[in-house]
Amino acid sequence: MAVGRTTAAGFLVGELRRARMRRGLSQDELARAVNYSASMVSAVEIGQQPPTAKYLEMVDRALDTDGLFGRMLTDLVSLDRTQPWLRGWRAILEQARAVRWYEPRYVPGLFQTEAYARAVFEAGGLLDPEEVERRLADRLERQGVLYRERPPYVVAVIDEAVLRRRVGDRKVMREQALHLARLTTEHPRIRLHVVPQTAEEYPGLGGQFALATLPDGTELAYLDCQVRGQELDRPEDLLRLQGVWEVTLGEALPPHDSVELLREVAESWS
Template sequence: MQTVAVPVDHQAVGATGEPRSPSLRLRRLSTELRHSRQAAGYTAAKVAKELGWSHPKVTKMETTESKRIKPEDLDKLMDLYGIDDPERRDCMQALAKDARVRGWWSRYKDAFKNESLPDFETEASTLRTYESQVIPGLLQTPAYAEAIFRGGRYTNPQEIERRAEARMGRRGILTRFNPVHLRAVIDESAFQRLISGREVLAAQLRHLLHMAQMPHIDIQMLPLSKGAHSGLTAPFTILDFPNLLDSSIVCVETLSDALYLEEPDDVELYAATFGDVQASAISAAETAEYITEQISTLESTP
């Protein structure tokens, strides 16, 4: 099984080695700033006037549009809001500092169509993903991933290889200490689609079977015989986080980018949909038997 080693930036992990997501830390800081302003009885316009800033500068800090918040600007806001507790001030400055780090994925800006997914994935505790056409990216082999890119609009061999390498880098969250718990429901068609032929698909299914044996990975197949179900729209992933301050996020990938949904109603709808497709799928044990049969069929067919 081919592996791709991706170096871990020491700035992207905490002092104890726990993974950190710059985007998630910025999201948490922005929420804290908004709540602190409201608790202090200020409008964004009044804050801008008090500090001699523009109104957009204040609002961008509260909506994660400002990717980097200067320490001195954060101090001014905390002074204005009456945040005097040293520990709380240090925590907010730490969030601002974490939001400025660069993770390993920043080295692949040319390969990722969006950097937010590996960013959020690195601090997630659980991923619930539904895939209808192919094996999910986190469970793909290099050869299978390269074949998918070749099947798209990519023709440059170096570009295809780099995109596959970037995708393989995401797999580290499944093999690290305290790995992400992955729950995947995959449509039966993905197990049968001959991506780059029988040999590549068989190798991919063997890898899938190996990953399914890990205690933190649950894989279920959704049979074609189930007919219509609630997931007949588009594949999606729900990211859950260990910190209660970080609400879940839904990622729906598009051809050019990805849509991130954070409103509670949207997240609840997708969570209910995942529950429905999971209930329609066969068990993890039955799925392992199915994969084993598929591998046998692929290897015995000339």
């Protein structure tokens, strides 16, 4: 998707999501109504899977939209020279105007140095060299969202353990900590907080998550795991994660103190 330009395909995806939510249906409920899997509904709504004419026919019927989405596919989306159906988290990042991101394990991908990201992908020798290079190139390209004309506002919280666990060698860790300090002091739309090791158990330790706000005000959550990511938009799921976010942020140091800790950690890796 070209930065700053909405394609017909992207417009269709957004309208599908809005129409479902106006009817008060979750992705699971729409999936049952159209006789498709919930993962298919999610994949379509985040641009991971292009909708077929048959799928849109069933959605039009379930939402009583009088063939609107079928016509959009035929008459509008077909006018696009390209239909950049993006994938998962990348699609959400490209659309988001604000992101709240919590990580207890690794430095968030948007903030990783090339050396740190390479060490992540090479860990354990599970990926062949070609796959490592493919994933590395994708991660570095994705970071471009931070430097476009109108980047999202990103607030990130990481646990101090992320900074203390070695990924790669000591030089990699030192440069990564200094990179985080530079980002949070120099980038006008990035704010980074660190939960210190002195904090006791808190809800965020349950796992990584991100909350994204899209331009139309839609809230989405994204969870990452070993196999694939998962998008969540059910109000009860969002409310739960928003609560976890608020408690976790409350345990974190303010930005200035977080920067001081980052520099202290960088020196410890020297």
